[in-house]
Amino acid sequence: MVGGVLDGKRFAVHTLLLIRKMARKISMADVARQLNVSPATVSYVLNGREGTLVSDRTRERVLEMAQQMGYRPNRAAQVLAGKRSNVIELCVNGFNPAFYGQVIHAFQNQFVANPYQLRIVNPDYTREGDWPFVGNDWPMDGLIISDAYFPESIAPSLAYPGAHIVSKLGVPIVSTGIFAITDIDYVRVDLVPAIEAALRHLAANCKRIAYVSLWPAHTEAENSDPRYPAYQRIVREFGLKEELIVTYDSRDVPLREFTRATVRKYIEENGCPDGIFCYNDERAIATLAAVRDLGLKVPEDVRLIGCDGIEENTYHNPPLSTIQYPFDEVARLAWEFLNRRIEEPEIPMQSATLQAELVLRESSG
Amino acid sequence: MVGGVLDGKRFAVHTLLLIRKMARKISMADVARQLNVSPATVSYVLNGREGTLVSDRTRERVLEMAQQMGYRPNRAAQVLAGKRSNVIELCVNGFNPAFYGQVIHAFQNQFVANPYQLRIVNPDYTREGDWPFVGNDWPMDGLIISDAYFPESIAPSLAYPGAHIVSKLGVPIVSTGIFAITDIDYVRVDLVPAIEAALRHLAANCKRIAYVSLWPAHTEAENSDPRYPAYQRIVREFGLKEELIVTYDSRDVPLREFTRATVRKYIEENGCPDGIFCYNDERAIATLAAVRDLGLKVPEDVRLIGCDGIEENTYHNPPLSTIQYPFDEVARLAWEFLNRRIEEPEIPMQSATLQAELVLRESSG
DNA sequence: TTGAAAGCGCTAACAG
């Protein structure tokens, strides 16, 4: 058991009462002073500099004392003094946990045994007078944006939102997702062909195809998303009627419960469509529950297709058809692009467009 | 469109080529120099100090220039200079995404319209020679630990692990979860009564009760968890035989797939238990799928109970019985404790123990 | 092999 007093700070003392008083962390200077060496020496040792800058004897003493005193580096100070932060920020919209859970997981897999650390943040849409802000002003060496959404009404004057952000953040950025900004390095996912295929698949057997959407038709948000326009196109192509079941996305309402109730109500009032396409898989899962609540069967009474390709789909009964977002490939490419730009800032723009794929399972018949 | 050159740094220029060169962010000094005022003045304005420290005219000019130049504060520097970081770290084990997703979500709800920002981190079990480390050395004003797991074999010498961490981190900590450290402020969740109730419920109707576990029996990890000992107790009480189906938890294996395959194999080789208790809900969901794969029915052939109480449970068919972890209450209390300790460091220890509750749904008959 | 000192961007006390 180690304990002691140092400049009025107590360290490594095994009683809660004493520890409460200790507001400050141990600094390099503390360690240095204890050993009668200079802070620089401690820095050399703790940074594991190569060569014989420091004698073995000193190195040993420093290491031991740092450990004993419970020294922890102050990363903020390190960065201020010019070290790399070794942090990559991943900015994801916090809503739709299942989808973003898989996005995060896919990126985390890129960061195992990787000198960089991944820091997850959410975009800040509240900063008024500013743009939908990404990054939280803590040091980072690079930023990955997943589906930054910049509708005209939020950022009317930003002709080049990506470049804009780069200029303010001063670090490389890669934009990813179906809303990828395309004036900086990006990995875009194209949903359209798969959505069209999904809807055609439904249209081949259905008389009424409904769309469980995020926003009402004719709103800007709804139309800047690729799903609704594709739905509209195919429904027209097959001479069917548009049926939108609107289910908002918000932190205040438990999404699945809300969707389940909304869909149930819609079916009770309007009868049951024999095909339903959903904005995402979470809504498809809630729709499946709603349909079951009413004693109806999937796919016999309603054919169902979702979007995203979350793992959960294959655990439902029946397993859910979906449009598969290429989580791993997006993460792999995004990190490859970002890493390369960090190493060689001057290389030309890097970009890729991946196709989402329709995966048919039992829920669509 | 704004653009210009300043000390060789270009700012807010609308072409990618130019922006690529701009590695540094705009600093307060940059803004000050441009305006021929002192950095301190800029600092006053940007920190919105009260009173008439700065003339309206100056304030206006500073604000406009900062905006134009795209100034963003350097939080690391602010903290180093003595400001609060306004960051609270939440440390969660990254595995078991569904459970931790809900933990995180519950905490995030405590931080809306809260001056503090929540930063999610994972514990670092890789730092050898050290203890299972929480916190990542970036500035923070407080730390919430969710289920820090400190088995004796990992931290043999730490008689007071909680106090130990406090002493090294120098910020208030609240420990939460079923493994809550209890020598510092904590919110503990007691699973035992609910687990026993669950197992008794199964035992009332079953001849063979299996436990889908994390580790093999007799391992230290398995026995330091409350589930297995409770299972053992009840199985003995009812004169039944122990049946463990071991399903490891690792980043390398997709958990559900692995569990599904393992359970299926177990049933094929050993016949089907008529009651299964699972370590967590994800395993219960995978078990449900495995049972279905074999043409068996829940609850007719097998009664099934999971643990955690994730939202997904109610969307499965049949809905899954579970032991409900009080996500919201844990988050609420933890934040209350932490906030109070930040404001008044000297108050006596705060603690609470919450009871998890058995929630019976169709899967258990 | 080690120490002294400057400086990173910012805040806050103090001086003018």
Place this chain on the structure above:
DNA sequence: CTGTTAGCGCTTTCAA
């Protein structure tokens, strides 16, 4: 009302 200055913890160059 505004500027000067010291210092936060650390890295790194230069000197000893």
